[in-house]
Amino acid sequence: MLPLVNKEPVLVGFRPSWSGPAETEEDLSAVSPEERRRLRRMISNRESARRSRARKQRHLEELRGQAGRLRFQNHELADRLGGLARRCLLLRQDNDRLRAEASALCRRLADLRREVALRQFHRLAAPLPLGAHYELAWASQLMVSRWRPSVPRDFPVGNTRWVPRERSLAGARMNEAHVTRRSRATSSHWPDAVGPTQKLLAHPRVGVVVVV
Template identity: 35%
Template sequence: MTSCGQNVSSGSEKDYVMVDDKKKRRMVSNRESARRSRMRKQNHLDELLTQVAKLQNENNEIVHHIDSTTEHYLQVDAENNVLRAQMMELTDRLQSLNSVLYIMEEVSGFPFDIPEIPDPLMKPWQLTCHSQPIMASANMFQFR
């Protein structure tokens, strides 16, 4: 019986050792899996932080471009306002001169060639300005 009992106990020890080895291997495997999972999470976090930094830089560039474009627009708008005021003043002067010509025509009896004053607000494309050419360049509309 003793020999039989020893065999049973040594078989049971082998089972215990096998279960213990399996448990240790599983624990090591789980630790390694957890370590890989933490590394993946850290890599993903690093990628997201890099993407955030890149998007913030792009956003800053866009905001700078918008500010620059807005500033350029305000300058052009101010120039347009000055040009409109000058146009109105010149139109008034031309009307006054045409009035003088009409009076001179009536008084003298000689016909004058008095041009019609176009209404720039109604048909701005019909304005004729032969005295000054319009200058343009390729980089005229590039904003930086």
């Protein structure tokens, strides 16, 4: 009985991918031109496919690295966004608190203004003493004087006694100048009467005197 012999098919002109250029040239020289062109196209296609796979692999690695970087940046942006949202909430709370305080202060200021206006009204409505009449009459004068004024001819002085008066630059207070006389001035000539027994007489040269 004859032993079995495995016979492998022999591909004419086939060159494995690990074969070198010398072996390729030898294989190509042993085949026909048409087969040679076919083998060259096949070899070229294999090289192109290998380069394409390598290029795709590199591109895939780059995309994976870019995806990792974008994932990391996304986490950072999410953390920053959360911090900004918390800060915005705190600022809104502070803004509401400041608005409430401003409203309360405005109401307090309005109340104080009304209170001051009422006090001024009551003070002006109250009867003023004699010294207050002097202050209101001469508060706008900005001179300090302490002198014996010259009396005009038409002023009814009679027997008088002069007391010096003082005025500050702010017109805050002045001493009373009392003039006593025997005769009483008529209200038509000196109309500034302040009481039934006293008259407040104002003259641009004399000043303020009280006729008794």
